[in-house]
Amino acid sequence: MAPVPDFAREARWLACGLSPVAGIDEVGRGPLAGPVVAAAVILPGPAAIAGLADSKRLSAARRSRLAARIRATALVGVGWAEAGEIDATDIRRASLAAMARAVAALPLAPAAVIVDGRDLPPGLPCPGEAVVGGDARCLSVAAASIVAKVARDARMVALAQQFPGYGWERNAGYPTPEHLAALGRHGVTAEHRQSFRPVHNMLWQGPRRPQTSP
Numbered sequence: 001m002a003p004v005p006d007f008a009r010e011a012r013w014l015a016c017g018l019s020p021v022a023g024i025d026e027v028g029r030g031p032l033a034g035p036v037v038a039a040a041v042i043l044p045g046p047a048a049i050a051g052l053a054d055s056k057r058l059s060a061a062r063r064s065r066l067a068a069r070i071r072a073t074a075l076v077g078v079g080w081a082e083a084g085e086i087d088a089t090d091i092r093r094a095s096l097a098a099m100a101r102a103v104a105a106l107p108l109a110p111a112a113v114i115v116d117g118r119d120l121p122p123g124l125p126c127p128g129e130a131v132v133g134g135d136a137r138c139l140s141v142a143a144a145s146i147v148a149k150v151a152r153d154a155r156m157v158a159l160a161q162q163f164p165g166y167g168w169e170r171n172a173g174y175p176t177p178e179h180l181a182a183l184g185r186h187g188v189t190a191e192h193r194q195s196f197r198p199v200h201n202m203l204w205q206g207p208r209r210p211q212t213s214p
């Protein structure tokens with residue numbers, strides 16, 4: 001049975017006098033195209049928004065409804081790292097940079113953070129803890145996962161209009177059979193992560209020149 005996120009870790013930080021507490025999560029490590037996106041969310045309390053869960057366990061419609069409630073009820077910051085930055089560094093460092101930008105984008109600086117994963121972003125203005133599977137265990141991190149997922153999906157829908165034929169409005173840039181087949185037909189775009197193996201291999205083999213938006 002999947003764990004149900006709760007407010008226990010947030011409550012421990014609050015009990016130490018550290019308020020507010022932000023949950024942080026990112027989405028988009030695995031795709032071949034598009035940015036990695038992080039969100040930071042400060043919830044007003046444990047019962048502020050019903051139905052929060054790991055975004056991967058929610059339908060797209062449910063995520064969208066919850067993201068709207070989160071933005072209306074909580075404090076939210078979103079950070080991005082584009083494909084070029086991912087290629088210039090690596091996906092881990094780009095993800096941590098997006099998380100740091102999400103914290104910086106919050107309208108109120110947190111006194112502590114809870115981050116999904118094994119690493120804390122460098123340069124945070126406060127203490128924090130990294131929790132593996134935090135999006136399934138901590139309410140504020142679950143909220144962040146939802147906001148980040150909805151923001152990234154919307155961005156990929158918009159990019160699909162600039163680069164039609166890859167199905168990004170459906171596959172969000174992940175290496176689905178549809179996306180891989182489109183790479184073979186149309187070549188690599190400016191939004192593809194050229195350091196990721198399927199894209200790198202295609203460029204190495206000398207396919208069509210990278211596309212730019214119309």
